[in-house]
Amino acid sequence: MQISSRTKYMALALGAVVIFSQTDSAQAQTVNMTVGAEVLNTLTISEVASLHFGDIIAVSSATHNATATVNTAGTLAVGTSGATATAGIVDNALASAAQLTVEDGGDGATVNITIDNVTNPTLGPSTFTTSVWNFNYNSGATIVNPATPGTSDQVTFSTAFGGGVNTLNIGATITAAGATVFADGTYSGDFDVIFSY
Numbered sequence: 001m002q003i004s005s006r007t008k009y010m011a012l013a014l015g016a017v018v019i020f021s022q023t024d025s026a027q028a029q030t031v032n033m034t035v036g037a038e039v040l041n042t043l044t045i046s047e048v049a050s051l052h053f054g055d056i057i058a059v060s061s062a063t064h065n066a067t068a069t070v071n072t073a074g075t076l077a078v079g080t081s082g083a084t085a086t087a088g089i090v091d092n093a094l095a096s097a098a099q100l101t102v103e104d105g106g107d108g109a110t111v112n113i114t115i116d117n118v119t120n121p122t123l124g125p126s127t128f129t130t131s132v133w134n135f136n137y138n139s140g141a142t143i144v145n146p147a148t149p150g151t152s153d154q155v156t157f158s159t160a161f162g163g164g165v166n167t168l169n170i171g172a173t174i175t176a177a178g179a180t181v182f183a184d185g186t187y188s189g190d191f192d193v194i195f196s197y
Helices: 005-024
Strands: 044-049 055-059 066-070 076-080 086-091 098-103 110-123 129-137 142-147 153-156 166-176 188-196
Touching (some): 098 188, 110 129, 110 166, 129 153
Antiparallel strands (some): 044 098, 055 086, 098 166, 129 142
């Protein structure tokens, strides 16, 4: 039986359709995936204790100063620059270093700490000068002495310390200077502690 050219053409066309259908069945498939991250750049800071110099005697003169110092362990000490000034401890029960706790930091991350906006302790016309700031981070892991207000010092956050609750202790010295009489009463001031990465 002789196959006509028309039959051959139809057979070829059918074969082409079959081949095309087999290729089309293996289509590429696309899955859209999401990308996410949660940023937590804000540290959790809590004040545990304020900086306090206890009950002291502070008598300065035109030529000599009286000082009181609280170190980062909260120990109070007093002194003068000469005999015409007087300094003494009346009661050190209230003496304390400033203490802050620092949480929610990244392990091993460098944290910048800056003391700023210092308002010296004042009562009426009399003002102590606050200076010689000291840091103690994580029980002695980092000590900066003296720290300078307005200048950042760096510490390292540790999740291993205190279960992730790091501590910063701050001490300083206050100075009564000049012939102004420092009257009895409570002298008040403040300062900012700025934390940043």
